[in-house]
Amino acid sequence: MAPVALVTGAASGIGAAVAALLTERGWTVAGLDLKPAQELPAAVAVDVSDSAQVHRAVGAIREQLGPIQALVNAAGLYEMAPVSDIxxxxWTTMLRVHLGGLRNAVHAVLPEMIERRRGAIVAISSELAIGGGDGDAHYAAAKGCVVGFVRSLAAEVAPYGVRVNSVAPGPTDTPMLAPDSPWRDPAYLATLPAGRLGTPQEVAHAVHFLLDGPGFCVGEVLSPNCGAVI
Structure with missing residues (x-):
């Protein structure tokens, strides 16, 4: 039986790329999203910031597909604003979706992983959590919280055979970046060693490595960012 992975934010962007790659690599993928991707074996409309909704959805997915062996938390939102305009x-919405959504998904899947002494969790953070960014304070703060949560949870559950890691991409070519986003400005791209935005598929490969790769990766933060942070 194929292992089951739960991907939040699976309908678009990085989440959709992760769901597609995991499916290609033999996983059965279930997705949670405000507008779910219907091509998945199980796709549930969920506001990840609502704990009760997440728990109900995970229960239904578990009943339909079996034990959840991996969680990829990719649901999120992005906006730029100076601190004085936040x-x-x-501020609360940014934290509820990114940090609260991660907490809710983890809370729903972790007890079974601990009981089975097997599981992997990967949370999508951002290179802005590492390097910061002008006009990105509430987004960077929320993503920084994700990194702290991941490292703490990794230490807590590693003795039970559950691996927890994070992927912190740089600017990535997804619908979350508006056409006029400063991250798409050729002058900014010219400052990157790679000279371009990352792709969702490249981020998905980093996620896949942490799910299917070496078991010693615990509490790690991989940052595929085209050289934005080195």
């Missing part, structure tokens, strides 16, 4: 609501 409203309390925008």
């Amino acid at each position: 409203s309390p609501a925008a």
